[in-house]
């Protein structure tokens with residue numbers, strides 16, 4: 718699972734605002750992916766099949782968000798990481814890509830619980846947990862244990 722360090726020091730997912738006049742949600746998102754992830758983004762391009770969920774925020778401004786998750790091979794992910802340094806937004810909107818640790822160390826905190834203590838933009842933390850659960854990357858009870866450990 719991969720996220721990015723944003724310009725504001727918070728963790729979030731690649732994406733951005735899309736003008737409905739400029740085509741479908743997926744086309745708009747794929748354009749944003751290229752800007753933020755660079756030449757390796759094509760392997761991350763989403764279709765309607767990668768859709769996970771939507772949300773609406775009313776304040777401070779009305780925003781409708783749509784969340785997608787794309788499953789990739791390790792090879793494509795490594796290619797994406799190598800190319801991300803050459804993305805248009807690198808060092809501007811995006812400070813770097815990060816892999817999410819999907820384990821808990823023997824101390825009970827290191828790994829995913831410590832990662833969850835970071836500062837996340839908007840609903841990105843809930844989206845991370847949602848994706849890990851619905852893509853079957855971690856069993857629900859392990860996710861709940863990690864969330865609980867992160868709140869201690």
Ligand SMILES: O=c1[nH]cnc2c1ncn2[C@@H]1O[C@H](COP(=O)(O)OP(=O)(O)O)[C@@H](O)[C@H]1O
Nearest residue numbers: 728729730731732774780782838839840841844
């Ligand atoms: O990865 C994300 N997951 C969930 N919500 C997000 C994510 N990234 C941005 N948002 C939401 O969209 C709003 C605007 O995003 P952002 O701060 O990137 O726009 P900006 O670059 O125009 O300031 C954020 O305040 C947040 O509520």
